[in-house]
Amino acid sequence: xxxxxxxxxxxxxxxxxxxxxxxxxxxxxxxxxxxxxxxxxxxxxxxxxxxxxxxxxxxxxxxxxxxxxxxxxxxxxxxxxxxxxxxxxxxxxxxxxxxxxxxxxxxxxxxxxxxxxxxxxxxxxxxxxxxxxxxxxxxxxxxxxxxxxxxxxxxxxxxxxxxxxxxxxxxxxxxxxxxxxxxxxxxxxxxxxxxxxxxxxxxxxxxxxxxxxxxxxxxxxxxxxxxxxxxxxxxxxxxxxxxxxxxxxxxxxxxxxxxxxxxxxxxxxxxxxxxxxxxxxxxxxxxxxxxxxxxxxxxxxxxxxxxxxxxxxxxxxxxxx
Amino acid sequence: xxxxxxxxxxxxxxxxxxxxxxxxxxxxxxxxxxxxxxxxxxxxxxxxxxxxxxxxxxxxxxxxxxxxxxxxxxxxxxxxxxxxxxxxxxxxxxxxxxxxxxxxxxxxxxxxxxxxxxxxxxxxxxxxxxxxxxxxxxxxxxxxxxxxxxxxxxxxxxxxxxxxxxxxxxxxxxxxxxxxxxxxxxxxxx
Numbered sequence: 001x002x003x004x005x006x007x008x009x010x011x012x013x014x015x016x017x018x019x020x021x022x023x024x025x026x027x028x029x030x031x032x033x034x035x036x037x038x039x040x041x042x043x044x045x046x047x048x049x050x051x052x053x054x055x056x057x058x059x060x061x062x063x064x065x066x067x068x069x070x071x072x073x074x075x076x077x078x079x080x081x082x083x084x085x086x087x088x089x090x091x092x093x094x095x096x097x098x099x100x101x102x103x104x105x106x107x108x109x110x111x112x113x114x115x116x117x118x119x120x121x122x123x124x125x126x127x128x129x130x131x132x133x134x135x136x137x138x139x140x141x142x143x144x145x146x147x148x149x150x151x152x153x154x155x156x157x158x159x160x161x162x163x164x165x166x167x168x169x170x171x172x173x174x175x176x177x178x179x180x181x182x183x184x185x186x187x188x189x190x191x192x193x194x195x196x197x198x199x200x201x202x203x204x205x206x207x208x209x210x211x212x213x214x215x216x217x218x219x220x221x222x223x224x225x226x227x228x229x230x231x232x233x234x235x236x237x238x239x240x241x242x243x244x245x246x247x248x249x250x251x252x253x254x255x256x257x258x259x260x261x262x263x264x265x266x267x268x269x270x271x272x273x274x275x276x277x278x279x280x281x282x283x284x285x286x287x288x289x290x291x292x293x294x295x296x297x298x299x300x301x302x303x304x305x306x307x308x309x310x311x312x313x314x315x316x317x318x319x320x321x
Numbered sequence: 322x323x324x325x326x327x328x329x330x331x332x333x334x335x336x337x338x339x340x341x342x343x344x345x346x347x348x349x350x351x352x353x354x355x356x357x358x359x360x361x362x363x364x365x366x367x368x369x370x371x372x373x374x375x376x377x378x379x380x381x382x383x384x385x386x387x388x389x390x391x392x393x394x395x396x397x398x399x400x401x402x403x404x405x406x407x408x409x410x411x412x413x414x415x416x417x418x419x420x421x422x423x424x425x426x427x428x429x430x431x432x433x434x435x436x437x438x439x440x441x442x443x444x445x446x447x448x449x450x451x452x453x454x455x456x457x458x459x460x461x462x463x464x465x466x467x468x469x470x471x472x473x474x475x476x477x478x479x480x481x482x483x484x485x486x487x488x489x490x491x492x493x494x495x496x497x498x499x500x501x502x503x504x505x506x507x508x509x510x511x
Contacts, residue, residue: 036370037375042406042456193397194458213433235407244395263458290455
């Protein structure tokens with residue numbers, strides 16, 4: 001009688017195990033789902049030959065504020081703007097200064113001790129202590145300044161809203177605008193499908209402007225005439241992919257360009273002639289990320305990337321041979 | 322209070338709490354339809370383009386179709402939703418197209434802009450173009466359940482398998498979640 005009970009119990013247990021196994025096979029568990037037959041195969045572009053990677057990530061700086069908008073390097077510290085704030089952070093991550101802003105900035109650049117911050121309707125100049133020194137209004141609708149570059153007397157601003165570059169004297173006088181068209185009859189100049197439009201000065205003072213719809217970097221004279229360009233269209237590591245890119249640029253002390261792309265998020269260094277120099281951060285560094293990091297370069301060539309998805313500043317140093 | 326009364330009262334309170342939780346969660350989490358009718362719809366901000374919409378709908382050709390939020394489109398020449406990644410020539414050759422059924426059409430507007438439209442009779446809702454557009458473009462292409470095609474099953478066979486729980490019942494009065502008009506609950510950073 002006792003054995004019968006045990007046999008019955010074991011039989012029921014075995015039946016229950018079989019039922020559980022069958023139910024598990026029919027379940028919707030992630031690891032049991034078949035592969036997506038319509039996968040577009042982006043993974044192959046995420047893999048980068050490790051020999052091409054010339055930088056290593058040495059530090060992550062985590063900031064409390066979530067809604068960051070941009071980053072710049074100047075006065076031996078990092079400057080970060082976000083929704084209604086500007087803050088200065090040491091290169092080790094210590095908070096040095098934080099000031100509230102009365103509205104949301106769109107981009108930041110620094111020349112010597114002058115900090116320029118753009119808003120939807122004005123540009124302001126701030127001092128090192130965060131005090132506002134000067135401002136001037138931006139005339140017109142649909143203006144979206146997404147990048148700026150300054151030297152002693154001139155501030156160039158990239159207006160993604162109107163697809164043009166505005167050239168200001170640093171006292172706010174508008175000196176010129178140019179839209180990337182070489183002559184009046186040209187059908188298009190800057191092509192900006194999404195709100196990413198950046199520009200930068202090289203160490204020898206040349207102005208380079210991204211033409212994202214053409215995957216190009218274009219060199220302009222101070223008067224706004226196209227002097228030269230290079231473009232690289234490729235989902236491979238040697239070029240820029242998708243509708244538009246690069247989304248952000250910065251310039252290294254040797255004149256090479258640091259580029260960041262959206263979609264297939266990656267950071268690379270291109271030589272001044274456009275050829276790929278090295279990879280800073282392959283797509284695998286940005287799992288699930290879609291937003292192009294904003295870039296800043298330190299005096300010693302250290303690259304700072306403001307990762308909007310991870311909400312951190314990532315610090316990359318060149319690997320010494 | 323004896324043990325019997327204690328257990329009875331505890332049971333009553335637990336039942337009452339459960340009922341209140343159920344009522345509250347239904348009231349706060351689910352938008353109420355004035356007509357009392359609900360339909361299935363995809364939240365485009367949750368969708369991960371897993372391909373299940375093409376393979377799991379009970380209809381022969383899925384009721385899920387790609388739709389286009391033109392206000393978000395960049396009208397790009399190199400459209401990540403239209404062209405395969407790393408395509409060498411930007412023309413309408415089938416070998417260059419990402420769409421497996423040729424449902425996404427490309428039309429020249431003016432230099433350098435192109436308009437993209439969807440032939441719904443060909444679209445199988447696979448989401449390849451959506452993946453490409455979301456990855457490389459502005460995300461203007463997205464998937465929606467077309468209610469002239471959907472049989473509004475009691476249990477949507479796609480919703481059951483959706484890995485991101487992007488498909489839910491919504492009031493029939495707001496039957497579509499079109500990007501541009503419909504925004505995610507928490508805005509993503511620019």
